[in-house]
Amino acid sequence: MRYLGFRRPGRLGTVLAVPALVVAALLAGLALTRGTAPPVTTPPTTVPSTRSPSAPPPSGDAVEAVPEAAPAPDDLPVVDYDPAPAGFPADPDTMEVTPLTEGLRPTRRLAAYDAPGGRPLAFLDPTIRGVELTLPVAQRRTGWVAVLLPSANRRLAWLPAGGWTTTDLRDQIVVERRAHRLTWYRDGVARRSWPVSLGRRGQETPLGRTFVLGRTTPTGAVYGGVDIYALGSIPDDLDAVPASLRGAHIGIHSWHHDGELGRSTTNGCVRLTRSAQRLLLAEVPPGSPVVVVDTLSAA
Template identity: 30%
Template sequence: MLAGALLLALLTGCGSAPAPPAAAPEQPPAQARVVTADLPEATTFGDLSEAPADPAPQQPTDGTVLRVHDELALYDAPDGEPFARLPATQLENPTWVPVVETRGQWSRVLLPSRPTGATGWVRPEPGQAEPARSPYEVEVDVDAMRMVVRESGREIGSWTVGVGGEGTPTPRGRTYMMAAIEETVTTFSPVILPLGTHSQTLTSYGGGPGTVALHGWPDSSVFGTASSDGCVRVPDDALDLLTTLPLGTLVLLR
């Protein structure tokens, strides 16, 4: 678990072709030829201006997520140009990212970096990553200040929540649960759930990158108000449920 002091710096307050002729050696896939160490990392600290934008930021997915075991090169399109690398861990948690589109052996995934809505295409080699599926979806209606959690399309919980204030609004779009961090310094929430999205008005907070999160709050009067620095504040029983959901679970901020 990440130390609480570092956490405070992160949050805004509160993702076969035929063989060539025998005379020529078989060429490896494009991704295998990429020297990933030369590429910037796709983490919550990164700013990937070359990343393609999410083409459908308000659409749900089929729940497919990708567990990254070994860092992957990220491409701007299938068979396109590499622009970053996706590491196997995020904030000392394993990397799980939602798949939002597939084309043959290529998968388009949501990324944890700025700009909000950044995506990248990956084509994992055997052992680099494995697909799984999360049946869960978290939806936050920012204007109504209401959060709903669904399992296989069935509602399993809903709550009134707190959202970002007028000057520090909660960003909209689809993102995901990037990590789960046990808080050891402050007492406002026992667990923080950073998302793969950032504040649109705060470029940094406490020296960190302005990562938005789901987290608890000790004063229930904040629920139903727009008063946070962009994070979504949730009641205790909502947090209890959220902490049981797998990383990579889709979060729709509407």
Template identity: 30%
Template sequence: MGDSSEAAVQPRGRRAAWISLALVLVLVVAGLITWALRPAAPAASAPTVTATPVPTPTPTPTPTPTPTGYPANTASYDAATLPQVNVFAVIPELPVDDDAYGDFTGEHAVARGIGAPVFADPTTQPVAYLPSEFPYDGTTVPVVQKEENWVKVLLVGRQATPSHGNSAQVTGWLRTQDVELAPDDTVVEVSISARTVDIVRAGVTERVATDFAWGTPDTPTPVGRAFIMTTAVVPEFWYTRGHPIVYLSVQSPTLDGFGGADVAITAFHYHDERSGPISNGCIRLDSAAIDRLAQLPLGTPVVIRA
């Protein structure tokens, strides 16, 4: 009995061992398959590099040069060959003022030496000369435009008489090298419609008249900008009652001459009759007003408005 039992047990033990071994092999194979099929580890991410923008330098603007206007002219001219600018002169080449109510620069000019050449256009040759002295004055002239090498000024005289052309206020260009410049902060403002005459100095207004006489429709008072040419007492003009006459640079727009003279100068003066449009173009004032205006220096700007 013993032999048969041992024989029976041995085969059963071997089968169990083989089964255990087979199971181990299955588990090993399964582990290998599982390891082989595991998901791949994610690749390491490359570091993100943020580029720092390089600022574009702001270009430095090129400075705009200050305009100097017309170029300098250093040529020499013989005054004897040029017509003289004075109250009696009629010089067709002189331009009429193209900005009758324009501003003044606050300076006046006087020619150096015996006189300064006058140019209608700074790019051409002179058409006249402004003397530094003249018996009837008109040699201190207000500046209406200023450049580095040139000044534009108002002048006495005319481009033409009314019967032959335009007799309005004339202008011209002077080289700065030929003149002495000085400040002038005063202007006379006349309003015909408001019946007022004001002296404005450094922005401060002094009213010197609230009524006056002015030109008739046939002999109107010229309007626009002008300047005080000269101031004189003329006893022969009885109507002034011995008060000064303040003569302006501008002349009548309708009269070639007046009182036997070949000029027709507009002026401020005293008259007993001094209200309304009754004059030959002059502005008639009372004694206080005319005496006050007579104190102003030659070359003082004047603006007359309708």
């Protein structure tokens, strides 16, 4: 089996070898038909929003107080590739497909809190084992910002002001589980769409918002010789995956053949054709948001 670890600075790397091609790895999703690329589907023009209309801003000139950040103990855990510490709040908009367009890059070690002015639960470093972090911004409060938490599913971390910069995020990946389809959007407009294979029963591809954590060069031929995207998400049921995949992240990647596109055959990963994966690697940078839904509702 194969799972994602880290091999050298700036790249995620695989650590375990694949004993047999018949074993589907978590970061080696679907099997595809050799030499035949499936037809590209026609995607919707824009990402439909499921968000309710925003409430009007409060009237008056009152200035909201900034909740103070409590000092963080030195012995807090650091968010790494292993599952993140418990206690962080749920992402209330985790099924929202409106693109997140701002990314946060830590410039030093940051304390991550469970709420504005709440409890510090862990530290976020600028990198995870050499891979630079870009975290999609999900919410803002006066003096605070919430980002999608890496190495966790559907969780946010709140950060006070300072110690980070921001960058624009133009790209988004939307995965539809029922349709077995992945669509790449740029600036809210669909660019390409492909059939994919997703997680089998009991190891379903996790729903909700996550992001591209980084990329890794695989060892072995099962991935078709194309780099893998590791996502910020992990299996929903850590005990359901094979023992050799414990500690793995969900990934987007190609496979050595295209025979199982449109089916649920993986250990949770998203598999697509080699040509599609190469295009995503060339166009979609780390930090880009990814959202997995059962179905994409019409606007």
